[in-house]
Amino acid sequence: MSTKRETKLDLFDIQGNIMQNFAEKGFIKARYLFLEIKNGNRGREFVTKIKPLITTSARWTNDASDPYGTTEPSATSNISFTYNALKKLGLPILSLHSFPDEFAIGMRGRRAILGDNYSSDPENWDPVWNTHDVEVHMLISIEAKNMDNLEERYNKILSLVAETNGGVILFDGSLKDEDGKEITYQDAHALDNEAGQPTAKEHFGYTDGISNPYFKGMLPGMGSVIGGGKKNPKALGIGEPKGNQGNPILASTWAPLETGEFILGHEDEAQEYPACPTPPLLGKNGSFMVYRKLHENVGMFNDMLEKTGADYPGGKEGLASKFAGRWRNGAPLATFPNEEDGKKIAAAREAAQYKQAVAKTPEEIAAANAEFEEVNKHFTGFDFQKDLHGGKCPLGAHIRRVNPRGSLEEDSASYNTPSALADRRRIIRRGLPYGTSTPNSNTGEHGIIFMAIQANIKRQFEFVTQQWMNYGSDFKLANEKDALLGNQTPDKDKDGNPIENVDGTMVIPGDDGKVPYFVSQIPRMIETRGGDYFFIPSLTTLEMLGKRIIDPT
Amino acid sequence: MPNRSTSKNSERAYGLSIYCPIKNEHEGDVSFTSLVRTALQDFKEDEDSPMAKVPNTYLARFFIVDDVIFESFPHTNDHLQSAYLAFSTNFHGNLDEYLTGMYENMNTKIHNVWQYCYGFEKVKDAASFIAYIKKVQVETSYFFVGSNDDSLPEQLKSLYLKQEFSKFVFANQSKSDDELLAAYKEFDARTKPAVLEGPTWRAGAGSLKNVNKG
Amino acid sequence: MSNIAGKAYSMNLMTPITRKMILINKLIFWIAGTPYFSGALNGLRTLSLIHYARWVVVGRKQFPHVSPDQPEEDLEYNYMFFNSNFNGSWTQYVDSFSMAIPSGLNLLWKKNVGWPDAVPETPFNRYVINNQIWSSHYYCAYPMAASNDVKAGQSIKGGVEELSKGLDSISAADFRKKYDATTKKLENDISMMAPTPVVSLANLAIEKRERIEEGKK
Numbered sequence: 001m002s003t004k005r006e007t008k009l010d011l012f013d014i015q016g017n018i019m020q021n022f023a024e025k026g027f028i029k030a031r032y033l034f035l036e037i038k039n040g041n042r043g044r045e046f047v048t049k050i051k052p053l054i055t056t057s058a059r060w061t062n063d064a065s066d067p068y069g070t071t072e073p074s075a076t077s078n079i080s081f082t083y084n085a086l087k088k089l090g091l092p093i094l095s096l097h098s099f100p101d102e103f104a105i106g107m108r109g110r111r112a113i114l115g116d117n118y119s120s121d122p123e124n125w126d127p128v129w130n131t132h133d134v135e136v137h138m139l140i141s142i143e144a145k146n147m148d149n150l151e152e153r154y155n156k157i158l159s160l161v162a163e164t165n166g167g168v169i170l171f172d173g174s175l176k177d178e179d180g181k182e183i184t185y186q187d188a189h190a191l192d193n194e195a196g197q198p199t200a201k202e203h204f205g206y207t208d209g210i211s212n213p214y215f216k217g218m219l220p221g222m223g224s225v226i227g228g229g230k231k232n233p234k235a236l237g238i239g240e241p242k243g244n245q246g247n248p249i250l251a252s253t254w255a256p257l258e259t260g261e262f263i264l265g266h267e268d269e270a271q272e273y274p275a276c277p278t279p280p281l282l283g284k285n286g287s288f289m290v291y292r293k294l295h296e297n298v299g300m301f302n303d304m305l306e307k308t309g310a311d312y313p314g315g316k317e318g319l320a321s322k323f324a325g326r327w328r329n330g331a332p333l334a335t336f337p338n339e340e341d342g343k344k345i346a347a348a349r350e351a352a353q354y355k356q357a358v359a360k361t362p363e364e365i366a367a368a369n370a371e372f373e374e375v376n377k378h379f380t381g382f383d384f385q386k387d388l389h390g391g392k393c394p395l396g397a398h399i400r401r402v403n404p405r406g407s408l409e410e411d412s413a414s415y416n417t418p419s420a421l422a423d424r425r426r427i428i429r430r431g432l433p434y435g436t437s438t439p440n441s442n443t444g445e446h447g448i449i450f451m452a453i454q455a456n457i458k459r460q461f462e463f464v465t466q467q468w469m470n471y472g473s474d475f476k477l478a479n480e481k482d483a484l485l486g487n488q489t490p491d492k493d494k495d496g497n498p499i500e501n502v503d504g505t506m507v508i509p510g511d512d513g514k515v516p517y518f519v520s521q522i523p524r525m526i527e528t529r530g531g532d533y534f535f536i537p538s539l540t541t542l543e544m545l546g547k548r549i550i551d552p553t
Numbered sequence: 554m555p556n557r558s559t560s561k562n563s564e565r566a567y568g569l570s571i572y573c574p575i576k577n578e579h580e581g582d583v584s585f586t587s588l589v590r591t592a593l594q595d596f597k598e599d600e601d602s603p604m605a606k607v608p609n610t611y612l613a614r615f616f617i618v619d620d621v622i623f624e625s626f627p628h629t630n631d632h633l634q635s636a637y638l639a640f641s642t643n644f645h646g647n648l649d650e651y652l653t654g655m656y657e658n659m660n661t662k663i664h665n666v667w668q669y670c671y672g673f674e675k676v677k678d679a680a681s682f683i684a685y686i687k688k689v690q691v692e693t694s695y696f697f698v699g700s701n702d703d704s705l706p707e708q709l710k711s712l713y714l715k716q717e718f719s720k721f722v723f724a725n726q727s728k729s730d731d732e733l734l735a736a737y738k739e740f741d742a743r744t745k746p747a748v749l750e751g752p753t754w755r756a757g758a759g760s761l762k763n764v765n766k767g
Numbered sequence: 768m769s770n771i772a773g774k775a776y777s778m779n780l781m782t783p784i785t786r787k788m789i790l791i792n793k794l795i796f797w798i799a800g801t802p803y804f805s806g807a808l809n810g811l812r813t814l815s816l817i818h819y820a821r822w823v824v825v826g827r828k829q830f831p832h833v834s835p836d837q838p839e840e841d842l843e844y845n846y847m848f849f850n851s852n853f854n855g856s857w858t859q860y861v862d863s864f865s866m867a868i869p870s871g872l873n874l875l876w877k878k879n880v881g882w883p884d885a886v887p888e889t890p891f892n893r894y895v896i897n898n899q900i901w902s903s904h905y906y907c908a909y910p911m912a913a914s915n916d917v918k919a920g921q922s923i924k925g926g927v928e929e930l931s932k933g934l935d936s937i938s939a940a941d942f943r944k945k946y947d948a949t950t951k952k953l954e955n956d957i958s959m960m961a962p963t964p965v966v967s968l969a970n971l972a973i974e975k976r977e978r979i980e981e982g983k984k
Contacts, residue, residue: 112965270865272887311727389955409867415810420867459862471964473774473854476815476915478958500761502716502959505723509954515947516954520723555796568821570848572830574837593903594768604906612818612852614777614902621846622781622898624881631783634838637830639779639900641850643819672833689831694796694824694847699817700917705908711920712912712960714927719957722950730939733946738934746927759773759910760962 007259007266009057009217011068013285013538014263016055017078017141017430018453019222021212025060026357027076027143028190028198029150030432032291032449033157034128034171035138037088042167043137044089048546049160050140053077053153054539059219068219075144075153079542080289080534082106085137089545091282094552098278099535102458103288107532113462115470115487120528126293128171129530136171139291139534154185186293188432188449200330203296203437203446204484204525205320207330207346211380211403213426215257217266224373227380229254230269231406231418248405249335249381261455262428263287269423274455278552285538290452290461292531293434294485299442300523301484312508312517319519322508323483325397333393334382337511348375383407391511395475398484401468408474425468427460428453447529457533480505488524555693556648563698566611567651569642571689572618573670574635585669586636590617592666598759604642605757606658609651609705613642615666638670645704649683656682705756706749713754713765717744770902771856773910774963775818778851779900783844784824788878792824792847795874810868816860818907818914820851822875847879854913856966857899861892911960919956926953 011019023030037043055076061069081089083104087096102110108122108129116122122130129136140157144150161170172184190198202208214228227248232255246253260268264276265284276283309316317339321327325334330349331342352372359368384400384407387393393400400407403426406419417423430453435446454460467473470487472480481488481503489501504522537545544550557564576585593615596602604613619636644651656663656679663682667673672689676682703711721740725733744752751767758764770777784792811817827842853860864872869885876882881898883890909917926949937945950957 115964270862270886270888272889275889395955409813415813415867416869417866421863424862424866458858463859466964467855467859472958473913473915476919476955476958478913478916478919479961480958502720502761502961505719505959507954507957510951513951515951516957518723518726518950518957520726566819568819570821570823570850572825574831574833576836577838590903596904598769598906599772599910602904602906604904605908610906610908612772612775612777612905612907614779614850614905616779616900616902618781618900621783621842621844624783626881629783629843631843633830633842634840639848641779641821643852670833671837685833688833691823691825691829691831693821694793695799695822697811697817697820699812699815699853700819700914701921703921707924708917708920709909711924712909712916715916715920715923715956716959718923718927719959722957730943734934734937734939734942737930737942737946741931741934744927746924746931754909756908757906757910761911764911 007216009259009263009266010285011057011059011219012070013540014057015078015080015287015536015539016057016076017289017451018263018287018428018536019057019218020055020059021209021223021430022055022076022143023190023200023209023430023432025072026145028432029144029147030188030449031142031150031154032186032188033138033140033142033154033184034136034186035140035161036135036169036171037085037137037167038169039164039167040088040090042164043085044546044548046160046164046168047079047089047542049163050077050079050157051539051542051546053156054079054542056539059221074149075142077140077142077153077157078536080139080291080536082135082137082532082534084135086535086545088137090548091545091550092552095278095282095550098276098552100275100288100456100458102462103533103535107290107292110462110533114465114528116528117487118490118493119524120487122530125528125530129532134171136532138168139289139532186434186449188434191433191436201328202433202448203298203435203441204301205328206324206326207328208433208448209429209431210326210330211399212428213257213262214254215262216259217263218256221369224377224380225254225256226251226377227254227382227405229256230423231255231383233416233418246385248383248385249377253381257423257426261424261426261460262453264455268455279550282537282541282544282550282552284540286541287453287455287536288457289534289536290450290457290531291534292450292452293447293529294450295447295527295529296437297442297523297525297527298437298446299440301525302439304522304525308519312519313514322394322397323506325393325399330379332379332382332399333397334384334387335378337392345375345378349379352376390507390509391514394506394508396472396477396480396483396506398469398482401472401475401482402464404475421474425460425464426454427464447526453536477507479503480507483519483522483525485526486522486524488522490524555696558696558698558702560698563702565645565704566696566698566702567644567646567648568693568696569640569644569648569651569686570691570693571640571686572637572691573640573667573673573689575617575638575669576671577635578669586617586619589636589638589666589669592662593617596662600755600757600759600763602757603659603662607644607651608654608658609645610756611643611645611700611705611708613640613644615640635671638666645702652683652686653679706753709754709756710746710749713752714744714746716754716764768901768903769905771967772905772907774854774913775852775905775907775910776854776856776966777902777905778849778853778857779902780847780849780895780898781900782847782849782876782879782882782898784847784879785844786827789824789826789845791878792845795877796822796824799875810871814863814867815915816853816855816863816913818852818854818917820849820853823848823850844880847876852907854915857895859966861888861895865891911962916960919958922956923953 058070060072214223259266260274305316309319327342329346336342355368359365383405408421430451431449437446452461469482483506488503506519508517755766865888872885
């Protein structure tokens with residue numbers, strides 16, 4: 001195929017958080033700012049002034065001749081807007097009304113769809129999302145390798161806010177830090193191991209963020225087609241030795257997803273342009289983002305592992321792996337059902353990551369990257385075709401629910417598209433843990449700042465949350481919920497009245513003829529603490545918003 | 554016969570489709586079509602639906618075809634002369650028995666709704682109801698059974714047992730052999746697996762609170 | 768007005784077929800119904816979202832005529848009615864139908880006037896919504912059960928009946944063996960049912976209103 005026909009994106013027009021995983025590049029300190037636009041004119045001035053600070057999707061390189069490249073910044077910043085922000089900035093009503101309904105309604109209004117009830121009810125969210133006269137309009141995220149760089153960028157943005165003379169306000173007194181002190185931002189950071197080295201683990205101890213979608217227009221280094229793409233309908237293993245057809249470890253089994261699943265203004269998996277606001281340039285190269293603060297009940301999780309893990313034949317680690325579908329070190333159960341094998345491959349991946357971190361010369365870097373890719377494909381290149389009954393990775397395991405990798409199409413010959421049921425539900429995941437925890441922490445400030453980026457919040461994030469995490473029908477699991485992220489109903493309400501429910505269970509099918517294990521009394525381990533739906537405009541749109549020149553006529 | 558599935562293991566399920574012309578009349582300022590719609594929309598839902606009392610009904614719906622749908626291209630001026638009350642039901646068993654059960658268990662509602670239809674004035678009892686329905690029945694071209702064709706009491710008992718047995722299994726994980734057998738005997742005595750009459754699920758029940766019967 | 772009865776969604780699609788295509792349509796259904804031909808419908812079966820569905824072709828002269836007072840119909844087209852009972856809502860699963868089984872959908876609706884093709888999705892979705900008639904009343908005998916649950920129930924009932932045989936004489940150790948074999952066999956059927964997650968924004972609107980009345984934001 002002629003490379004001239006391949007998707008070519010204007011990476012300088014697309015905000016960087018869409019196509020770049022900053023945390024993977026060592027930008028493991030993050031700060032999120034919530035702002036309200038009080039005055040449209042000054043709000044637009046602010047948008048214009050912040051534009052030069054916005055990080056794009058261009059790749060970071062020292063090669064000045066790279067047409068897709070730019071130098072690595074000391075800190076990144078990205079901006080996104082709620083529906084009410086666009087209204088406040090003076091977007092014409094025709095354009096406003098052309099945005100999707102779920103975006104206009106926002107996360108609080110969609111809580112019944114998302115299952116944000118009981119402890120996740122908006123009345124229990126952080127004050128910034130939960131105070132009557134507070135309306136979050138803009139979300140600015142900052143990432144950096146260290147706190148000094150982060151603070152420097154933060155102060156720069158603070159001075160831009162100050163210049164608006166109250167036209168844009170940064171919420172203060174609306175958030176609390178770990179000690180209960182009121183602060184003006186949400187911080188997040190990679191968690192350190194015992195040796196003080198940063199890790200990719202979240203508070204439950206799982207290595208997170210391993211798999212992200214791979215789509216057309218991505219450059220080498222932005223992701224991996226193996227497991228990140230969709231099942232390749234045309235070339236399932238073509239050119240590979242017989243018996244290898246459809247082997248998920250091979251790149252030929254996969255194909256990049258269409259760009260329009262993630263970025264507006266480009267073809268999507270339904271072979272059309274995704275729904276996009278009017279005029280099309282307003283949406284083009286933009287995307288939608290869900291920002292969600294997820295509190296983790298670490299103590300409850302550990303209690304569950306201790307108690308049930310003592311009885312479960314696979315022990316504590318085995319149980320933890322069945323919940324997630326990966327060992328806590330990240331090795332997938334589908335291909336590494338044995339813990340020792342999982343440990344070996346995880347150690348190899350860690351060693352490769354270390355080499356990447358210490359590589360200096362271009363040759364060393366290239367060699368380290370190649371080595372990492374070789375080992376990492378074992379973490380992303382798998383599916384469930386040989387495990388349809390879930391003996392290795394349960395049907396209800398977290399990673400199998402949120403990305404079934406073609407396993408819902410059991411009899412794939414009956415389908416025109418081999419992984420159609422998953423291809424339109426993929427999301428780009430961003431975010432970092434926040435707070436610190438001990439093994440007993442339940443109350444307090446610790447969890448994950450989770451962000452989902454996609455072209456259509458309703459079809460992608462909301463569907464996955466409602467139908468696949470908080471429900472099990474598509475997996476023939478009736479109402480079984482995700483053990484880790486499901487909104488398990490509590491047995492009692494706030495006043496101590498019993499609530500009739502059948503939640504808190506998980507079936508762990510037995511492998512190789514072994515008896516299944518039936519876990520019950522799983523508590524709600526993750527609770528929503530706030531968030532909203534945001535539009536991430538292109539740099540072009542940011543400029544037009546600032547100049548107020550968007551005209552849908 | 555296409556009103557039944559052509560697949561051997563689902564031929565006890567029946568798909569009845571009827572289209573009844575609604576009289577082109579009005580009562581006061583309200584058309585008969587609107588009166589039919591109101592009568593249907595006033596039906597209570599779930600276990601209080603009149604259909605919950607009709608034996609062996611799996612799923613059923615009423616809708617009104619008030620005209621054909623215009624397709625823009627190629628352009629035609631197709632229009633219906635009457636609106637049609639459509640009733641589409643999926644049930645287990647034999648048509649005459651089903652309609653008899655329907656008439657016996659909801660004849661007031663039937664007359665409430667159908668009184669506005671042409672030809673219905675002749676319906677006085679189950680036999681005349683069956684005769685009328687067969688006149689307004691249209692043949693199904695293809696009937697697809699994605700579920701099964703067991704009788705409704707069998708399906709409801711199966712669902713009841715799925716629910717109760719699953720609860721049992723979760724509650725008795727890792728019990729000793731003696732405890733397990735004792736618990737199962739209690740389960741067996743309580744759920745009466747072979748008895749369809751009950752305990753079982755209540756037809757049409759939509760919540761955990763009221764689903765069990767007997 | 769509701770297309771929703773618990774986990775079931777009712778769809779009524781009314782689409783015209785031209786006079787000359789009516790025979791071809793009947794042939795398609797005849798073929799689809801033969802056991803040798805499963806291509807178009809196997810996807811529907813494995814999608815496993817459907818309780819019961821039917822295709823009914825009403826010829827231009829076949830709308831029931833039951834009384835001399837009833838005006839005669841004079842129609843140009845024949846009409847096909849598709850009535851389906853499936854789990855989820857149309858909006859939620861339109862993507863699954865469109866991309867997963869477009870050739871099956873195209874075969875069954877191919878010759879209907881205005882049918883746009885199952886891909887791309889937007890014109891297909893628009894056609895379906897334009898030609899859909901909302902149900903005035905919809906009833907399901909088991910609002911908490913999806914089609915998969917009904918099927919799983921059938922397997923479980925068989926397993927439980929077997930397990931209940933000879934309870935008076937079986938030893939605890941033998942029962943354990945039998946029980947383990949049963950739960951192993953039924954491991955993909957054992958799960959509990961509860962009401963469906965919220966599918967309708969109309970319900971949401973009600974909840975929202977209640978919240979506002981309670982003085983919460």
